[in-house]
Amino acid sequence: MWVICGVYNMLCAVCYAELGTTIPQSGGEYVYIKRAFGEIPGFVCVWINFLLICPLGIAASALIFSLYILKPAFPNCNVPEEGLALIAAVIVCFLIALNCRNVKWAAKVQVVITASKLIALATVIVIGMYYIGKGETENFQDPFEGSDYSAGAIAISFYSGFWAYSGWSYLNFLVDELVEPNKNLPRAILISMTIVISTYIVANIAYVAVLTPYQMLQSPAVAVTFGDMTMGVMVWVMPVLIAVSVCGTMNGCALTFSRLFFVAAQNKQFPNFMGMIDVKNLTPSPSLLVILVLTLLYTSSKDIFYLIEMEGFGFASVLTMVFAGQIYLRYKEPDLPRPIKLPIILPIVLFLVSLSIVILTFAQKPKESWMALGLVAIGVMLYIICVKWKSKPKGISEKMDKFTLLLQKVLVVIPPENPDEVDWE
Template sequence: MGEEIPNGDTKVVLKRKITLFNGVGIIIGTIIGSGIFISPTGVFIYTESVAASLIIWLACGLLSTLGALCYAELGTSITRSGGDYAYIYTAFGPLPAFLRIWIALLIIRPTTQAIVALTFGHYVVKPFFPECDPPQDAVKLLAAVCLCVLTAINCISVRWTMRIQDVFTSSKLLALVIIIIAGLYYIFIGHTENFQKPFEGKYDAGSIALAFYSGLFAFGGWNYLNFVTEELQDPYKNLPRAIWIAMPMVTIIYVMANLAYFAVVSKMEMMSNPAVAAVFGDRLFGSWSWVIPVFVALSTFGGVNGVLFTSARLFATGAQEGHMPAFFSLFHIERQTPIPSLFFTCVISLLMLTTSNVFDLINYFSQTLWLSVGVSVVGMLWLRRAKPNIPRPIKVNIIIPYVFLIAIGCLVIIPAITNPRDTGIGIAIMLSGIPVYYLCVKWKNKPESYHIFSGCILRFMQRLCSCVYVEAAEKMTS
């Protein structure tokens, strides 16, 4: 387990057990989630074109691959956990990093959890309302129950949380295999009527950008790929190899699934019902149509679990750096779960359920998400100039980050012009973090009453949740 170091102590190191094959499986399992069961409607709503939708899915796969390669360099040169937060901190310092975790706390993470939970609610309710849209209150209630149950499980046991993740991952793959095989068979027996005039649609820049938001939501998770490097065999060769193998596979699966959807589901049905896989099942499987919604519901249940798990750890990292309230870094004494962070994440996600329209939520959070991704990649280029001597086991061709940044620029700027209201809200929330940073983080000589109040909250949470403060193994440096 350990190796001897000069002073006689034992240094514990993780064994590199993850092979290239395992790495490919981890990437595919991380990316494929709820998005492919909800985003096809979002892409088609904004393009109204079968051909354009399929092209956008291909382009989303390519863009995600470029992003994954950039993050492979970032993740192997900046090893501190925290993802974008750690990269922005190292490149640009504490204030930009604080703004990143601020928008993650208030927008990105809770909105993602709400979207996946609402997808779960749609697919659970849809079989009971095959001829009409399900009641939105029922969808939101089920989404809330899903969030609360999984938050409780995450608080109780890390082992149970991981078991849920393992068991429910297989359901999404099985659902996609069934959909693709059934859809291709439907095409082969002559049902091609939905592919008439495939390029007919709308192609204005704003609609295309919003269509990309829905497509890229389904590829979410590519920026977690570098988290396996510490346990990956020969990571500096196998990580880029795993990306080049897994990302095209995911893209092919997504394009084939959309091809199957378009073959079976009419354009009007696609635009009017976000639970497109449920409509697909009703059309092809008759009395067995309930199978698809069940598998999709299981998949999205596991998806909410994964987002909750990682969100709580992200906020704990921020608290360890002094950028979040100290109670976020409290972990249960025996269960080693960040109960206060999980509880807070759940509450903010529940507030996002004021709407049941998942596409409004996707558009709302995507701009800030891609802005932070872009800043991280700009940070990678800046570090090449400012810190040329830091270890870079993986170094991508300079063309890749520039192409990626041009695409991100379009994704951020075009919706800002066509939909300024949501952009304004997102920017206002982000900028509201500046006074919070200077008052709560930067200001060192705070009045005694502030320390008394924050200390009381910390001790109250410690006693309420039986938690202790956990410090970071290493501190970030800018």
């Protein structure tokens, strides 16, 4: 599944490269779906990102951060849920505050975080290869015994794959800021995804060299268990490196999605105040604060895999819409210049695979799936009432304007004069 999910994500990223160079505008999936199907499907895409993908991803990462920080203090028992949620809330508040204060600081933090991630993976790989070199290969005997090969289980496993390989789609949010995107976007995708797939596969081989499949399944923090068995007095290093690296996902999500929601507000698809910037720091602080509130709500669930599966369902739904739009655009706008033009069979296959994952999820996880669908339906209703309903009574419009003004005063934010020229860097 590590290989299959990696290849699947790489092919998705290649299709995104075609879309990114064909429609070179920041906004990613939102721009492509809106171009293909119109405003309401475009809004559904942003709403899924807003309600499911972004805050769920940050919440799950925050809980993983908390788990790795606290697990060494509770080696023989479960980490208390209250402590797990509290530490998660603290790190989320810190990273959102950092992004509200200065985007450049957030970008510099990302460099440190990436270094920690690479050091952690390199440590696992070196130790695992050392064990293999000593001839300890008994864990590789029938390692897939007892596995579940049902279609539903495989579909759910894709969500962990989405989680592990997430990040490749963020490039398309910033495509109009890339130098020579026609060359550099597909090059960045192919090189980075190849490196990531190879690194993850080797790291998993290293894990199996030390841990049995049962030990990995039973461990809430595999890297901590790995460190306990191999690193002696330096056992504390691994949870720290993993915890710091997880911050990269949270920081990247906050940095990227706050910009997407800012664009959606500028297009009148989100509340006006989310399209404003801090007077002093020139950061999209309203969008970041909304992300913070939603993330804290999800963090209170304390169930990491539930959050990952919900986020994965949202992401699979967006991918289904994107590939459907890519196919439709070939017929809707056949003469649109396409610097990268892939065989149409590729987005068709990816559309069918993504749609199958969504359908199988309804069979495998009906409660979660219908809950997510209900949240999307609520979003469409809000869009119709708040955006499409142009002839609102004057009293309602005035109250909405007063509420926006109140938020402006409380948050000290203003709409930018030229939204397209805001310098986020």
